[in-house]
Amino acid sequence: MEIDFSNIKVIGFDADDTLWVNETYFRDTEEKFAELLDDYETKNKIDQELFKMEMANLDIYGYGIKGFMLSMIESALDLSNDQVSQKTIKEILELGKRMISHPVELLDGVEEVLSKLMGKYRLIVLTKGDLLDQERKLEKSGLSKYFHHVEVLSDKKESNYRNLLEHLDIPVDEFLMIGNSLKSDVLPILNIGAMAVHVPFHTTWAHEMVPEEEVVNNHLKLNNLEDILKYLDN
Known part of the structure; x- marks a missing residue:
């Protein structure tokens, strides 16, 4: 699928089941x-x-x-x-x-991807969950050094993303979100005019399932996180 990422300056990463097993x-x-x-x-x-x-x-x-x-x-x-x-x-x-x-178990290729993208893009973590627990996992993961900003959201709806990007002064056309959930990491991002990459995890919580009729094709789907390096200037 031909998607142009040349305008991207900021990349957001989901945490659970995108950076580490959850x-x-x-x-x-x-x-x-x-x-x-x-x-x-x-x-x-x-x-x-x-x-x-x-x-x-x-x-x-x-x-x-x-x-x-x-x-x-x-x-x-x-x-x-x-x-x-x-x-x-x-x-x-x-x-x-x-x-x-439980020890934090990084997914394959995560550190390689972050190390290659750091310095060329502004990298941020956008996740939801319990603040204390997510802070603990990020610290134990050893990945903090790669990120300019970490945000634990109460939810991942269009309004949450829109408000955060405005707060961080990030134009929507310069933002790319990478995550494992169509419902939380892809669809709301596309709906606000930003770009998204879907990297499915082998297990998905029922609450994050998306009906087939809601699945859109104007995003990139990858088998693993490392494949994103083929599409970005690194």
């Missing part, structure tokens, strides 16, 4: 959560109810591990009709704590 740990924890509650419901039912609870709580807790922990506890109480033991609640909290303390 969704895999949520799915693993969901498996363990279902095992803890298998006396009360089937795994399929537990998965469905947990997702419903996450969606119901999203406006209250936002994105991230802490909100996920609270939704697991609330789901456990509902699914067990308030009969779940204190021991199980404690085990659920431990699942969340293990997620928070």
Whole structure:
């Protein structure tokens, strides 16, 4: 696909599942959560109810591990009709704590890409989630040195991007966003007149799924992050 990036001066990178592994740990924890509650419901039912609870709580807790922990506890109480033991609640909290303390696992090629683009473009991180957790992951990743700015957004809608680019004095036609989510990293960016590159991760949270009819073709889709170097002046 022929896309001209010659006007790009600023590149935004999503963090979770673009720079480092994230969704895999949520799915693993969901498996363990279902095992803890298998006396009360089937795994399929537990998965469905947990997702419903996450969606119901999203406006209250936002994105991230802490909100996920609270939704697991609330789901456990509902699914067990308030009969779940204190021991199980404690085990659920431990699942969340293990997620928070998990080592940061960089995706292939991330540091090579950033090192080659640094100095030629202004690089920024635009992610959503819990501020403390995202700051921790960025520090543990060793990638901070590559970025001019880091922004943890409450959400990634058109208004969030538009306001941030205006605040950072970045013209939309000079901005490129790279991320794994069509819903969060591609569609809203294209809708405000900027450019986007989609680098899918092998696992996608159901909330980030996009109906087929919403998928647009005026963006670049890559199999891995390293391929972006073929398209940018580096």
